Amino acid sequence: MSQSSTTSRISQVTRHLSSVAGSAVQAATGTTVDHKLCMIPGPIEFHEDVLAAMATPATSHVDPLFIPVFGESIELLRKVLITQSAQPFVVSGSGTLGWDMMVNVIEKGDNALVCNTGYFGDRFAECLQVYGANVTHLRAAIGDRPTLEQIEQALRANKYKMITITHVDTSTGVLSDIKAIAELTRRVSPDTLVVVDGVCSVGSEEIRFDEWDLDVVITGSQKGLGVPPGLSIVIASQRALNVFQTRQSPIASYFSSWQRWLPVMQAYEARKPSYFATPAVQLIYALNASLRHITAEPIEVRFQKHAKASQDFKQFITDLGLKQLAVSPKGAANGMTAVYYPRGVTGPELVQSMAKKGVQIAGGLHEQIASQYFRVGHMGISITEPGRKHIDKVAEALKASLREQGYIAK
Numbered sequence: 001m002s003q004s005s006t007t008s009r010i011s012q013v014t015r016h017l018s019s020v021a022g023s024a025v026q027a028a029t030g031t032t033v034d035h036k037l038c039m040i041p042g043p044i045e046f047h048e049d050v051l052a053a054m055a056t057p058a059t060s061h062v063d064p065l066f067i068p069v070f071g072e073s074i075e076l077l078r079k080v081l082i083t084q085s086a087q088p089f090v091v092s093g094s095g096t097l098g099w100d101m102m103v104n105v106i107e108k109g110d111n112a113l114v115c116n117t118g119y120f121g122d123r124f125a126e127c128l129q130v131y132g133a134n135v136t137h138l139r140a141a142i143g144d145r146p147t148l149e150q151i152e153q154a155l156r157a158n159k160y161k162m163i164t165i166t167h168v169d170t171s172t173g174v175l176s177d178i179k180a181i182a183e184l185t186r187r188v189s190p191d192t193l194v195v196v197d198g199v200c201s202v203g204s205e206e207i208r209f210d211e212w213d214l215d216v217v218i219t220g221s222q223k224g225l226g227v228p229p230g231l232s233i234v235i236a237s238q239r240a241l242n243v244f245q246t247r248q249s250p251i252a253s254y255f256s257s258w259q260r261w262l263p264v265m266q267a268y269e270a271r272k273p274s275y276f277a278t279p280a281v282q283l284i285y286a287l288n289a290s291l292r293h294i295t296a297e298p299i300e301v302r303f304q305k306h307a308k309a310s311q312d313f314k315q316f317i318t319d320l321g322l323k324q325l326a327v328s329p330k331g332a333a334n335g336m337t338a339v340y341y342p343r344g345v346t347g348p349e350l351v352q353s354m355a356k357k358g359v360q361i362a363g364g365l366h367e368q369i370a371s372q373y374f375r376v377g378h379m380g381i382s383i384t385e386p387g388r389k390h391i392d393k394v395a396e397a398l399k400a401s402l403r404e405q406g407y408i409a410k
């Protein structure tokens with residue numbers, strides 16, 4: 001079979017697969033896939049071109065056809081993060097591997113200040129502690145975020161190697177003001193690395209890496225970037241690379257070491273073959289397909305579309321008489337919404353009832369209140385391609401499911 005007929009067969013299959021929401025479909029493997037519209041805060045729905053990329057034939061990771069695709073993906077990531085000089089790392093793994101990659105800049109005994117807005121702040125801190133960091137948490141009430149005054153006080157009280165900020169904590173839907181925190185950190189403690197967990201924000205929230213003078217942004221493939229899970233993506237500033245290059249102690253990790261990955265990234269970008277550990281070829285094809293879509297329009301337009309869709313969805317939630325976790329609109333994510341169940345409505349029933357209607361949403365995750373709320377993702381093609389009517393489907397299913405449980409909207 002020629003390459004083009006293979007491609008066209010694959011796109012037919014994937015188009016068919018992805019066009020059917022809420023019904024059982026026959027996948028290319030012959031297994032039955034029950035596809036519900038996936039409206040959790042990641043993984044999100046994938047574009048047909050992304051699905052087609054995942055179904056491409058076996059390809060060597062040093063094939064002359066693959067190398068430029070990897071190289072271009074690295075360049076396109078810079079466009080998405082709005083940076084000229086930062087270094088992207090694209091490695092097989094999930095978002096969590098990005099936390100582990102902080103082993104490259106953290107040394108035993110270093111202080112880390114964690115701006116904690118939920119579950120993922122706790123987990124990131126746990127990871128840093130594995131590598132010997134002394135962690136200080138700055139916490140806020142659930143749904144809120146530490147204030148700039150608290151952060152300034154903490155930065156003045158102690159010398160920190162890094163400050164970490166979960167841009168959007170997926171457990172609460174709280175959005176942190178990374179621009180203001182980065183500005184403050186540069187003013188008060190210029191050498192402290194500003195490390196952003198952008199797993200639930202890259203692709204859906206405004207990030208201006210160079211202008212805001214960030215040092216590290218960590219993400220994964222499966223949320224705002226619209227690619228299946230399996231890629232860990234980390235973008236590091238020259239300042240962060242310098243800290244890595246001048247560190248005193250050896251890096252206590254084999255797979256996560258930038259010593260091994262930096263030459264590989266540089267080689268692919270220079271369109272040269274390289275090898276440390278086999279890259280996930282099909283995922284990188286998928287990443288490339290998605291990044292091409294994302295960068296086809298100005299990134300500002302993408303931010304605006306997510307912000308507008310989020311405002312509309314949040315207004316719909318308020319009009320239903322429901323309350324969000326995020327205590328202020330400014331501190332609420334644009335790519336997801338976390339909502340308390342109203343009185344009389346219970347979590348498992350609501351999520352199951354939505355699933356029966358072909359829409360997958362997520363239950364709560366914050367350990368203290370997990371059974372009290374649900375979460376909806378609104379990122380990627382569900383927002384940029386409104387013709388797909390994904391949000392309308394969520395809204396209809398939610399209204400009907402609440403009604404079934406006896407909840408009458410105010």
Ligand SMILES: Cc1ncc(COP(=O)(O)O)c(C=O)c1O
Pocket residue numbers: 042094095096097120166168169170171197198199200220
């Ligand atoms: C904010 C945030 N950080 C980190 C992670 C961990 O990423 P992964 O599950 O891809 O390892 C997640 C996962 O949802 C997340 O939402």
